[in-house]
Amino acid sequence: MNIRSNSMMALACLALAALSAPAAADGEPASRVARHPASQHHAAPMTTAPQKPGGAGVKLEYRLDAAPQLGQATPVVLQFDGVTDADGATVRLSADKGLTLQGSSTLALPAGKRTTATVVVVSEAEGLAYLNVFIRQGGASSVVSVPIQTGTAAPALKSSGEMKSTPGGDSIITMPVK
Numbered sequence: 001m002n003i004r005s006n007s008m009m010a011l012a013c014l015a016l017a018a019l020s021a022p023a024a025a026d027g028e029p030a031s032r033v034a035r036h037p038a039s040q041h042h043a044a045p046m047t048t049a050p051q052k053p054g055g056a057g058v059k060l061e062y063r064l065d066a067a068p069q070l071g072q073a074t075p076v077v078l079q080f081d082g083v084t085d086a087d088g089a090t091v092r093l094s095a096d097k098g099l100t101l102q103g104s105s106t107l108a109l110p111a112g113k114r115t116t117a118t119v120v121v122v123s124e125a126e127g128l129a130y131l132n133v134f135i136r137q138g139g140a141s142s143v144v145s146v147p148i149q150t151g152t153a154a155p156a157l158k159s160s161g162e163m164k165s166t167p168g169g170d171s172i173i174t175m176p177v178k
Contacts, residue, residue, distance in 0.1 A: 006078070007175050009025060009064075010117055012106065012143075028098055030052065031090060038057075043051070044063045044064070044065070045063065046061035046062065046063050046077075046079060046175050047052055047061065047062055047063060048060075048061050048157045049061065049062065049133075049144040049146075049155070051104075051142070051171055052101060052142065053070060054140065055141070056089060056135045056136060056137040056138075056140045056142040057082055057084065057137060057140065057142075058080055058081070058082050058089050058109065058137055058142065059080065059081045059082045060078065060079070060080055060133060060142075060144050061078075061079040061081075062077060062078050062079070062133075062144075062146050062160045063076075063077050064077075065077055065118070066146070067083060068121075068123050068149060068150040069092070069123065069150065069151075070071045070123055070124075070125070070126060070150055070151065071123070071124070072120070072122065072123070072168045073102065073120045074121050074123065074150075075118050075119075075120055076114065076118065076120070076122065076131055076146060077116065077117075077118050077120050078091075078112065078117050078118070078119060078133065078146075079116045080109050080114065080135070081114045082116075083110065083112065083113070083115075083137060084109050084112070084137070085111060085137045086135075087111070087112055087138075088108060088109050088110050088111050089108075089109040089111075089135060089136060089137035090106065090107070090108055090109070090135075090136045090137075090148050091106065091107040091109060091117075091121060091134065091136075092106050092133075092134040093105045093106070093107075093131065093132065093133055094131075094132045094134070094169045095121055095130075095131055095132070095166075096129040096132070096163065097129070097133075097136055098123065098124050098125040098127065098129045099121050099122070099123055099124065099130070099131065099148055100121065100124060100131035100133070101119065101120075101121055102119075102120040102121070102122060103119060103120060105176075106169045109137075111118035112123075119131070121148060122150065123150035124148050124163075124172060125150070125151060126151030126152070126153040127149075127153040128147060128148070128149050128150075128153075129145055129148050129150070130145040130146060130148065131145070131146040132145050132146075133146060161173040161174045161175035162177065
């Protein structure tokens with residue numbers, strides 16, 4: 001090899017190293033668009049709903065994209081995965097008293113694909129209410145209740161029974177049968 005080919009080889013290696021350095025820094029490819037810290041939006045992490053044996057087998061993750069406020073729309077992001085039935089799966093949404101669901105209350109989930117949907121709820125009262133997600137796949141079904149806490153009001157249990165003591169000294173609440 002002559003001196004000219006050695007210097008060309010060294011220049012090529014330097015160019016290759018310079019191009020690949022940003023990608024190797026954190027294990028992710030470098031972005032081609034410069035980002036300013038003020039323009040970066042970091043969404044809250046998703047919460048994985050527990051799955052029960054014998055349920056629909058569809059994994060549900062959710063997050064609230066805003067803090068629920070009285071009378072204000074709150075986007076709730078729902079992400080479904082694990083639809084294996086060839087006919088897909090269906091989702092029905094309902095809201096507890098004190099919470100209004102805006103838009104469609106049903107979703108169709110295709111087989112083999114991750115599906116993300118954003119639903120909007122409006123809190124009509126302070127306290128804890130739930131967005132109920134009913135998932136049906138094949139002959140099985142699951143229900144997940146997504147908590148929506150508006151304000152700082154703690155949930156209060158309404159007692160419809162009376163406190164009594166057992167002969168052993170334990171306290172119990174007797175409740176009427178409905």
